[in-house]
Amino acid sequence: MSTYDPHHHDLFHAFVDQGLERWLARLPEQLAAGLDRKRHGDLPGWQRAVEKLPVLPAERRVRLDTDRVEVDLELSGADRARCENLLRQLMPWRKGPFSLGGIEIDTEWRSDWKWQRIAPHLQDLRGRRVLDVGGGSGYHGWRMAGAGAAFVLVIDPSPRFFFQFQAVRHFVGDADGGRTHFLPVGIEALPERLETFDTVFSMGVLYHRRSPLDHLHQLREALRPGGELVLETLVVEGDAERVLVPGERYASMPNVYFLPSSKALAHWLERCGFENVRVVDESDTSLEEQRSTDWMRFQSLADFLDPDDRRLTLEGHPAPRRAVLIAQRRQ
Template sequence: MTQDTITRAERELYLTLLAWSEQRPSVNEWLARLPHWLAHIKDKANYAHAPAYQASVARLPKLAVNRVDLSSDTLTVDTSLNQSQHKQTTALLKQLMPWRKGPFQIGDDETGITIDTEWRSDWKWQRVAPHLSRLDGRRVLDVGGGSGYHGWRMAGAGADTVIIIDPSCLFYHQFMAIRHFVGAADAHETGRYRTHYIPVPLEALPEHSQLFDTVFSMGVLYHRASPFEHLQQLRGQLVKGGELVLETLVVEGDANTVLVPHDRYAQMNNVYFLPSVAALTGWLKKVGFSDVRCVDVAVTSTEEQRQTDWMTYHSLTDFLDPNDPTKTVEGYPAPMRATLVAKRA
């Protein structure tokens, strides 16, 4: 049964952490919590749709894969789909909608299925990737990784191990659907998978683990009511001298400028703090980061975030003032995102 996709992925995660624990006893706390983390996300009492999501992954057809490309802008699994497989796979993947981060392609250019996600996440990766320390051989944590697109790209860039965390039941099963087709294409020479997913928020992880050479937090900070706590938690997961890659919404202004939306921001009710780049730089230094640099600032366009056949709900166009797209419908500055890179001192 294809349900083994999830079972094997979780087993690979366990074995990876077990191997780490031989050098880092602190990983034993992760291992102790892991059974609860994995059981919680599949429990219907916690997530009503969990059984349906699991069934969708379980029913995905087993295909002969020619090649998997984790380095292309569209994460591609090159395989041949007959008409029946194409129909079945499309229907099952659409049961896991909405797809927000991607894109992905299952199949070849002629008969393949392209999951055209709400976000052109490849655009963000193109902006971020040139400014990273080389990922070769590094342990990487991707916080709030969604369906896992960026995590796969990190593996494609040579990371030794990538652990994606995100508490979404849907995103966890989207990752497992892609894992089903990727199979062992990301494996080490030992046969161990390199890309893993733990369905928890950052605050669920043991504090001060100091396990990772690089930690990504992209599109998370503005959802945190306590931004300093989030930054401290990120720092606690890094080895000394490790690299943080932080991408978040920002506003224009000086070191004292921070926007706190009164109600909603771009129709999101869980946006708390939008600092200027200068203010955010100060925050990072205050919690113990050094060598802080802003490597990119970009206004989000309606070409980068938009409604598609795979995400049919409202998107950025609906969140902007129809008469002035430089503002949100609430009158705030339109979404602008900055990427900062820093070292754990």
């Protein structure tokens, strides 16, 4: 079994309730592999940080429908200091922001800005089963629950993000009705032809995939026929045949493989079994949206751009530009 047991039973029950029995049998093995202490030397420390969070007052106000995932509760000065110290042991915090018992977690990404760009274009999430692929700390997953989703599953292979999610869960408690879950796996862990989710999000993942068309097929297989895909990724400007294949690095990232134009990406989606494909947003990433903070003290976007020409990366490629495409799985 895995190194971390709290909340696992909630995940198992949720899978039963959602008719995911075919996946259920794999969960113990997937949890054990995802939380194997051999994967990351810091994993035991992250686990201890979550386990040491103090018992919190039952009375709290939780807001999952505001820019900051917000939990308003009364903490003593000592408990607030203890909580902040433990939450800082999970740094860096990349996706947010969060406000937990008066502790403001200013994350590297203003993920609320991305949500603001996406939310107006979504089919109503109320009552839907939602999958968030590569969801990081789970910020967007909480926002999906706040928008009324009946079941939200965040998947991300990073054990740090798993424990960040569990730390936020400690503050949220059961205020979401137990609708939001995290599994520390990649999309490869999904059973083939699952065809279950009403909405699937893949945000900030595609450019990390060596085979982007395979990723699009995996996303399609997770969706029920007619289900909605929300795809957000790095793009370049150009026509339907424009695709940038960077060298060893792009904006100092070593694992970036394909940056298509939004028109090329729309064509890929159609080839992979999607219809009603539309680009709902395309914009350059600003230094205000992605930056170093007191909760993410490493280098960030400003350090990865040409200091003499912010339109270029250090390697001379076009600076980060991101697009959001929405499509439906063909019936």
